[in-house]
Amino acid sequence: MSKLLNEYDYAAVHAQAQELMKKRKHLKRSAVEKYMKYFNDKCAKSKIETEKAKNAVPGGIQHNLANNHPFALAIEKADGPYLYDIDGNRYIDFLCAGGPTILGNNWPAVRDAAINQIRENGPVSGLYSVYERELAELIKKYYPTVELFRALGSGTEADIIAIRLARAFTGKKHIIRFSGGYHGWSDQLVYNDGCTTEAMKNGVPAECFQNTHEVPINDVEALEAMIKKYENEGGVAAFIMEAVGQDSGAVPTTKEYHKAARELCDKYGMLLIYDEVVTGFRLGMGGAQSIFGTSPDxxxxxxxxxxGYAGSGGIGGRKEIMSMLTAGVDASDNIKVKVGGTMTANPLTSLAGITVIKELERLNVHDALDKASDYFMRGIADLSEKYDVPAIIYHHSSILHIDVSGVQHVPYCIDSKDPQFQSQLEDAYMNYIEFSMALAAEGLIIANGGKTYLPYGSIDILDDALAVYERVFSQYE
Structure with missing residues (x-):
C-alpha cells in the first residue's frame, strides 16, 4: 500500500497524502480498548501522578512532548535505548526528547563530563568559561556559514534574536515564514493564520502579528508575491524557514525551493534564516544546509x-550581521542589538554540547544512522504493504516520518471551506493520537502521533522496534 518515498520529492509525498485521505484506516475498536486497558492497568502509578500534578501544574504537564494519550507517562529512568516509567514498564525510546539525545540516553561520555563538571566546578558561575569559545569554534568548524556564534537559552530565544537582527541589519520590518513552520513561542512567531487554532492568539495583541506573514510551503511564486506586497511598506527583512519543512519535515521542502529562496533573498536585499533547532548536527555534521548546498545568512x-542539557540554543551567521549583537547594556554604540540571558552558555550545557559533537565525529555517527534509518524505514514500508495500511513513509536521515493519519497534510489536500475539511481533520487527529498510544502500549515511545527520531544507541535493536510496529500495524482495519 505504501512505499519508501524520497524525502525531497514533495510531489510524491503530497500524492501519497491525498491517497491516504481517501483510504485512511483505523485501529480496531477491540485494539483501542485493549490498549486503554493497558494504560489503566499497567500504568496506574503514572495515571495517579498525572492527576496529582494537575493540583500544582496547569494541565498537569509542562511540555507538549509529554501530552500523550490517554495520559502522560511519568518517566523515572532513561538509559541507553530505553525509557522506564514509574510503574516499571520499559519502552524503546524513539522520541529522543524531541531530537537532542542523538547518541542515546545518558551517553557515558556526556554523563561523565557533566558529573565531573558539577563535582569540580559546579554547573554555573554567571561568568565566562572556556567552554563557550570551544563550543562556538566547533560549530564554526562544521558550518561554513557561521562566522560568529552566540549561545542563547533556547531555540525560541534564538528565533527572537534572529528576526531582531534581521530587522536591525536590513532596516526593514516585515518577516515572512511558510505555513505550519514552527519557530518557538514568541509573540511574533507563535501564530500561523492557516495552520494553528485561534487559541494560539490568546494573550497576544493582534499588532504583534501585523509584520509577520506566511506563504504556502514550496510555492516560490507566492513567496515573491508576498515580498513585493510589502516592498514599499517597510520592506521584508527576512524569510525564516524550518530547513526540512513543516514540523521537522512532516511536510517537506524541496531542494529547488531552498535555491529559489536564496535567490529571492539576494534579489530583494533580505536575509535568509534557517531554523535548524532540530536538524542541526542531526542530519549530519553540517546540518540541513550542507545537504541543500545553500548558505543562509x-x-x-x-x-x-x-x-540534551537545559538552556540549549544559539544563533550563528555572517560576521557583519552577528557583530551587531552585544551582551547586556553597551551605551557606547546605539546600533547594537541587545541580548542577555543569565543561564546562556552555562558551563554544564556548553561542555555537554562539546562532548556530543566530538562523539558524533569520533564514532562517525551519521553514516551509521543513515544506513540504519534506511534499513528501518524499508522495514516499515514492507509492514505497510503487508497489512495494507496506507501511510506516508520517508526519512530525513534519522528523523523518521511514519504517518498513518495525514493530519498535517489535511490543509494541503482539502480546502478549509470544503464540508469534508473538519471531519477529515478530526478523523486524522484521532488516528494520530491513537497510533502513538498503540506504540507505547506495545513498548515504544514517540511523540504524540508524530515525531520519531532514531538514536545511535538503538541501532542494535531495530528489529525489536520493527516488531513493535508490526504488532500495531496488524491491528488496523
Whole structure:
C-alpha cells in the first residue's frame, strides 16, 4: 500500500497524502480498548501522578512532548535505548526528547563530563568559561556559514534574536515564514493564520502579528508575491524557514525551493534564516544546509548543541550581521542589538554540547544512522504493504516520518471551506493520537502521533522496534 518515498520529492509525498485521505484506516475498536486497558492497568502509578500534578501544574504537564494519550507517562529512568516509567514498564525510546539525545540516553561520555563538571566546578558561575569559545569554534568548524556564534537559552530565544537582527541589519520590518513552520513561542512567531487554532492568539495583541506573514510551503511564486506586497511598506527583512519543512519535515521542502529562496533573498536585499533547532548536527555534521548546498545568512540552533542539557540554543551567521549583537547594556554604540540571558552558555550545557559533537565525529555517527534509518524505514514500508495500511513513509536521515493519519497534510489536500475539511481533520487527529498510544502500549515511545527520531544507541535493536510496529500495524482495519 505504501512505499519508501524520497524525502525531497514533495510531489510524491503530497500524492501519497491525498491517497491516504481517501483510504485512511483505523485501529480496531477491540485494539483501542485493549490498549486503554493497558494504560489503566499497567500504568496506574503514572495515571495517579498525572492527576496529582494537575493540583500544582496547569494541565498537569509542562511540555507538549509529554501530552500523550490517554495520559502522560511519568518517566523515572532513561538509559541507553530505553525509557522506564514509574510503574516499571520499559519502552524503546524513539522520541529522543524531541531530537537532542542523538547518541542515546545518558551517553557515558556526556554523563561523565557533566558529573565531573558539577563535582569540580559546579554547573554555573554567571561568568565566562572556556567552554563557550570551544563550543562556538566547533560549530564554526562544521558550518561554513557561521562566522560568529552566540549561545542563547533556547531555540525560541534564538528565533527572537534572529528576526531582531534581521530587522536591525536590513532596516526593514516585515518577516515572512511558510505555513505550519514552527519557530518557538514568541509573540511574533507563535501564530500561523492557516495552520494553528485561534487559541494560539490568546494573550497576544493582534499588532504583534501585523509584520509577520506566511506563504504556502514550496510555492516560490507566492513567496515573491508576498515580498513585493510589502516592498514599499517597510520592506521584508527576512524569510525564516524550518530547513526540512513543516514540523521537522512532516511536510517537506524541496531542494529547488531552498535555491529559489536564496535567490529571492539576494534579489530583494533580505536575509535568509534557517531554523535548524532540530536538524542541526542531526542530519549530519553540517546540518540541513550542507545537504541543500545553500548558505543562509543566519542559522538558529538548539537541542543537540547542548547535549540534551537545559538552556540549549544559539544563533550563528555572517560576521557583519552577528557583530551587531552585544551582551547586556553597551551605551557606547546605539546600533547594537541587545541580548542577555543569565543561564546562556552555562558551563554544564556548553561542555555537554562539546562532548556530543566530538562523539558524533569520533564514532562517525551519521553514516551509521543513515544506513540504519534506511534499513528501518524499508522495514516499515514492507509492514505497510503487508497489512495494507496506507501511510506516508520517508526519512530525513534519522528523523523518521511514519504517518498513518495525514493530519498535517489535511490543509494541503482539502480546502478549509470544503464540508469534508473538519471531519477529515478530526478523523486524522484521532488516528494520530491513537497510533502513538498503540506504540507505547506495545513498548515504544514517540511523540504524540508524530515525531520519531532514531538514536545511535538503538541501532542494535531495530528489529525489536520493527516488531513493535508490526504488532500495531496488524491491528488496523
Amino acid at each position: 543566519l542559522t538558529v540552533f538548539g537541542k543537540i548543541i547542548g547535549g
